[in-house]
Structure formats: C-alpha cells, structure tokens
Amino acid sequence: MAGNQTSSVTDEITNILGREILGGLFPPGATLLGEEEICARFGASRSAAREAVKILSAKGLLLTRPRRGSRIRPLKDWNFLDPSVLGWLRASATPRHFIIELLEVRLGFECEAAALAASRNKADEIAAIREAFEAMRAASSGQGDPVLSDAAFHEAVLAATGNRFFLPLSALIHTALQYSVPTTNALFGHPVGDLDAHGKVLRAIEAGDAARARKAMHDMLSEVLARVRTAVELTGVT
Amino acid sequence: MAGNQTSSVTDEITNILGREILGGLFPPGATLLGEEEICARFGASRSAAREAVKILSAKGLLLTRPRRGSRIRPLKDWNFLDPSVLGWLRASATPRHFIIELLEVRLGFECEAAALAASRNKADEIAAIREAFEAMRAASSGQGDPVLSDAAFHEAVLAATGNRFFLPLSALIHTALQYSVPTTNALFGHPVGDLDAHGKVLRAIEAGDAARARKAMHDMLSEVLARVRTAVELTGVT
DNA sequence: TGAAAACAATTCATCTGATAAATCAGATAA
DNA sequence: TTATCTGATTTATCAGATGAATTGTTTTCA
Numbered sequence: 416m417a418g419n420q421t422s423s424v425t426d427e428i429t430n431i432l433g434r435e436i437l438g439g440l441f442p443p444g445a446t447l448l449g450e451e452e453i454c455a456r457f458g459a460s461r462s463a464a465r466e467a468v469k470i471l472s473a474k475g476l477l478l479t480r481p482r483r484g485s486r487i488r489p490l491k492d493w494n495f496l497d498p499s500v501l502g503w504l505r506a507s508a509t510p511r512h513f514i515i516e517l518l519e520v521r522l523g524f525e526c527e528a529a530a531l532a533a534s535r536n537k538a539d540e541i542a543a544i545r546e547a548f549e550a551m552r553a554a555s556s557g558q559g560d561p562v563l564s565d566a567a568f569h570e571a572v573l574a575a576t577g578n579r580f581f582l583p584l585s586a587l588i589h590t591a592l593q594y595s596v597p598t599t600n601a602l603f604g605h606p607v608g609d610l611d612a613h614g615k616v617l618r619a620i621e622a623g624d625a626a627r628a629r630k631a632m633h634d635m636l637s638e639v640l641a642r643v644r645t646a647v648e649l650t651g652v653t
Numbered sequence: 654m655a656g657n658q659t660s661s662v663t664d665e666i667t668n669i670l671g672r673e674i675l676g677g678l679f680p681p682g683a684t685l686l687g688e689e690e691i692c693a694r695f696g697a698s699r700s701a702a703r704e705a706v707k708i709l710s711a712k713g714l715l716l717t718r719p720r721r722g723s724r725i726r727p728l729k730d731w732n733f734l735d736p737s738v739l740g741w742l743r744a745s746a747t748p749r750h751f752i753i754e755l756l757e758v759r760l761g762f763e764c765e766a767a768a769l770a771a772s773r774n775k776a777d778e779i780a781a782i783r784e785a786f787e788a789m790r791a792a793s794s795g796q797g798d799p800v801l802s803d804a805a806f807h808e809a810v811l812a813a814t815g816n817r818f819f820l821p822l823s824a825l826i827h828t829a830l831q832y833s834v835p836t837t838n839a840l841f842g843h844p845v846g847d848l849d850a851h852g853k854v855l856r857a858i859e860a861g862d863a864a865r866a867r868k869a870m871h872d873m874l875s876e877v878l879a880r881v882r883t884a885v886e887l888t889g890v891t
Numbered sequence: 892t893g894a895a896a897a898c899a900a901t902t903c904a905t906c907t908g909a910t911a912a913a914t915c916a917g918a919t920a921a
Numbered sequence: 922t923t924a925t926c927t928g929a930t931t932t933a934t935c936a937g938a939t940g941a942a943t944t945g946t947t948t949t950c951a
Contacts (some may be wrong), residue, residue: 523764570729688937701933718902
C-alpha cells in the first residue's frame, strides 16, 4: 500500500469496510460480516472490530441489532456529506457522474452562501476570503497548491455566512476540487478564467452586495460545470 | 422525556455527552473526560465508554490521541448535518437563530433540488412527491401529521434529483419543520398558503419546468422565512 | 547556564476471556 | 394452521491485562 502513517487497527478496519460498502460490495439490505468474521479477516480483537462497526453505523451506513448482525441501511440514510464517506466513495470505483453530482450541489448552496457572506459583512471573515484569493493568485504563478487555495477560498465564504450549517459542506468542496481542477486543467490548460471569476465574487462580497455575490458565484460554478461536462464528453468516459 | 425504548448503554453515553458538547458544556479545544472518568460517571465499562467516544469522533466532534485524551475539535469540523448532531443541538439550549439558520440553508439547496427534480423528470420519483402532497392535503383537514407529510414532500423532492449528495439534507429539513410549522401555525393559524405553494412546486416539477420549479420553491421558502422572522420578533425572543 | 537526550509515568489502544441480553429457528401444543 | 415455548446463536457489556504513544522530568554534555 501507499505510505500510510501507521493508522490504528480500528481505523484500518473502518476504512477498508467503508470503501467496500461505498464500492457496492455490500448493497443496502445485505448483512455485513459478523463480529467473529471481521476479527478473523483482519486478525483483530472484537474491541477493534466493534469500534469500527460503531463508526460506520455513526455515519449512517449500518444498523446493527443483536443476533441480526449489521445490516446495510438504505442509501437515503448514508451521510454522503461526511468527509470519510466522501473519501471512500472517491476511492471506490468512480462513476462518471461523481464530479457533476458534486458540482450540482455546490451550485445549490454556494450561491446562497456568497449572498449571505455579503449581507453579513463581517470584516475579519471577509479578510480571510481575500487572503485565500491572494493565495490563489500566488498559486496561479506556481507558488503553492492551486487546489488547496481554491478550497480555502470557498471554505472562507462558507465561514463568512455566520451559519453553522454551511460549514460541513467544505468537505464536499474539497473533494470536488480535487477532481475538477486537475480534470479541467488537463484539457483547457491553466484555469485562466478562474482567478477573475473568484475576484468578482470577492469584490461583490466586499461591497456587501448580496445579489451580485450570488450571481458571480453562480456564473463561476456554472462555467466549471459546463467545462466538466465538456471534459467528460471529450474523454468519452462511460 | 417521551417513551424511550431502552436504548443501549453506549447510545445512552453517546447521547448525553453529545447533548452536553452541543450545549456548549465542552467548548472547542477543551478536553473531554478521560476514559476512566466516563466509566465512573456512567457506571459503565471501558468498552461502552470507548465506543461512545468513537461515535462522537465519527461525527467530527472529538479527536482522541493517546495520552492527550479527547479534545473537542473546532466547530468547522462538526457534522452539523448529521441527524444525531442536529438532535443534540435541538435538545440543548436553543439559540433564537436556530430556525432561521436552518431556513437559510434550505433556501440554498432546495431551490436547486426542485430545479433538478424537474429536469430529471423521473415518473416514479415524481409520483412520490405527488403522494406526499396528497398526504399534506389530508393533513390540512386533520387526517395525519402535518409535519411528517410536509417533510415527506421535501424529502421526495430531494430523492427526485437523482443526486446522492442531496439525500443527507433531509434530516435538516425534518428538524427545521418540527420548529417552523408549530411556530408559525401558533401565530398565524393554519398554514393556509402552504398547500397552494407546495402545489405550485409540484406542478412545475410535473411539467418538467426547472426554472419555474426553482422559483416556486424559492417563493415558498422565502415566505416561511419571512414568517418565522416575524414570529421571532413578535414573541420577542432575545 | 543552556540545550539536547534519556527516562519514567500516565493515558489511550488493543487483546483476551467471560457473562448478560436479544433474537431467530425449530419444536411443541392447541 | 396458528400460537407459544425453548434452545442456540450472536451481539452487548463487563472485567482485567498488556502494549504503545506522549508528556513532563531528569540527566547529561557542551
């Protein structure tokens, strides 16, 4: 395997089973391996096996009952927005709609987030957005990671809404960018338009103009979505 | 409380600690009780205590390290969209902005969800929306729970998007409705406009008109938000 | 005196083994 | 056939021991 930094036994079991579940090896309704079988498979103790199952249950993937074992819950109960679940989904066979699905959701909430950030108009939180924008500018000329600075920009916008329920969506953004940035860059070269588009969002928020911030974010994401759609068609992924 | 059906020891510890964390008893950065202390407090074994801590960690609330104990993670890592976390937040002292925050997020993604549902135009999923609408109509004349049927309507819309990442948001809708419906009804009587507004959303989706579905959903939620804002002011909650 | 390295103590991680509780399947009786 | 009872299997919980990691202290050397 790749150079993992010695994760714990429990985490190891959790991650492997999580990937297998997200990969479709255990479909909803199926019963996962019993405790005994998990122990045998991973050469671990019941404690480790049980803790792993508890973690998977906490993320909505399982429901364990005495004597019935751990049943895979219906998809609608899975916490797809959980960072780990997103990671497992990404690690398993990636359906072609994955990136597009992520962008559709972003298009939903990020526009409203930009509008809220503009109307709250909190100086320090807007400064964080500006800072991330500068990091993006630096990254565009080779200084720093373009994916990380892009993610930081959008996460700063979420934080600036002053609304806690936007915060957990940053994991989704991070995952989406890890895909869309390399994908689009490979086909279209540098994300030339991106910096300008982000700049428009930033200025609208700085100006406290909610409607303009919403539109700027919408325009930017729409264009990325269109690009990715084109990229998917060009690469002919089935 | 209401008639709990004897939850397990682990769940008991998880729920109590979860409520306390969400209630602000353990602020971010603070260290939660050690394993030994949790065992002593609840009269439970280490297994139960550890499993509870693992569950809380899985939801982003904690980060445990050997010898350092369980530290409360920064708010930005909390999975506020997790059903349990939402429940604990609701159970703890409810800040006045709670309902408004929820509605702001709904306004973000539900409009896009309605638009997507309209453009996918899957017959069976739209039938589920129609069914939920009929249940709402029945509930408005006393037949059934108005909150549950309302939630079912919105969850059906999410399902009709064909996008997995919208599904986990149903917990948020459910929580929001449990608040907004009683709150607004108490002040304005029956939700007279709601049935009509939902009907408009349904018809737009049935017609496959994405733009109209988006607008209908937006109008509906905006009005609820306005109502709740008024209600909050009227009741003079600080 | 200051800094780096070795050490000890504490706490979490993991394993082992045993008992209690819950559920399913088969047997029994009406 | 239906309902109830009983036994076996599996998860839930407990108890105790060992291993591993980190913190804080102590020791050693420059």
